[in-house]
Amino acid sequence: MLVIAGSTSVFAGGFQLNVQSARGMGMGGAYTGFSWSTESVFYNPGGMCNLKGHNFTLGGSLILPAVSLQTVSTDNINATSPNATPIQFYYGGQILENLFVGLGINNQFGSSSSFDDTWEGRFIVQNISLKTFSYQPTVAYKIHDYISIGAGFVLTTGNFAYEKAIPVGSATTDYGKAA
Numbered sequence: 501m502l503v504i505a506g507s508t509s510v511f512a513g514g515f516q517l518n519v520q521s522a523r524g525m526g527m528g529g530a531y532t533g534f535s536w537s538t539e540s541v542f543y544n545p546g547g548m549c550n551l552k553g554h555n556f557t558l559g560g561s562l563i564l565p566a567v568s569l570q571t572v573s574t575d576n577i578n579a580t581s582p583n584a585t586p587i588q589f590y591y592g593g594q595i596l597e598n599l600f601v602g603l604g605i606n607n608q609f610g611s612s613s614s615f616d617d618t619w620e621g622r623f624i625v626q627n628i629s630l631k632t633f634s635y636q637p638t639v640a641y642k643i644h645d646y647i648s649i650g651a652g653f654v655l656t657t658g659n660f661a662y663e664k665a666i667p668v669g670s671a672t673t674d675y676g677k678a679a
Contacts, residue, residue: 519561519586520606538590541602541638545650548600549642554593561586567613571620579613586610598643602652604636609658622665626677632658 521539524531532543538557540547563586567579592602612629615622638652668676 518608519563520588520608521557521590522559538592538602539588540650541590541592541604541636541652542588542606545602545638545640545652546648548592548602548638548640548650549598549648551592551594551600555591557588557590559588565611565613574620577615577619577621579615581611581613584610598641600640600642600650602636602638602640604638605633606636607631607633609656617665623667625662625664627661627663629661630658632656 519525520542521531523537524539524543527534531539535544535547536550538548538551538555540550563584565581565584567581569577569579571577586607587605589605590602591604592600594600609632610630612627612631614627615625617626619626634654634656636652636654638650640648640650642648663677666676
């Protein structure tokens with residue numbers, strides 16, 4: 501608790517990219533309670549009952565990451581972090597009078613960073629990456645004009661890679677790499 505109270509500023513980044521829809525981001529994540537388009541597959545499956553016919557949404561975002569850190573001996577260490585382009589695909593459609601189905605595909609988690617082979621933290625991390633894809637089939641049922649329920653599940657596949665230096669101490673090199 502003392503550490504939190506004594507902090508003046510914290511800058512952090514993670515692997516989650518909350519860019520499931522432009523409308524959802526623009527509403528500050530409040531889209532769950534007020535969904536009326538195919539993005540409701542992700543935010544609130546019951547909201548699909550506001551759709552008419554079959555609807556598709558395809559979107560993407562451009563993420564320009566920057567990773568930098570400071571140590572006691574070095575003021576600024578920059579990592580190479582490639583640009584990311586998470587995608588979103590949503591389908592929502594009415595198949596019976598009160599029955600709706602949907603499918604969402606997105607890559608909500610992912611990032612990668614690489615540090616120079618000679619940086620001082622090379623025995624902790626040199627290269628790290630996470631790539632995922634999530635598939636979300638959903639179904640919704642309209643009970644009344646203003647009451648609907650929805651449910652689904654999320655299947656996420658992913659790939660994680662981590663590489664760091666290992667002290668070797670041979671005649672030709674001081675360290676090797678482990679992945």
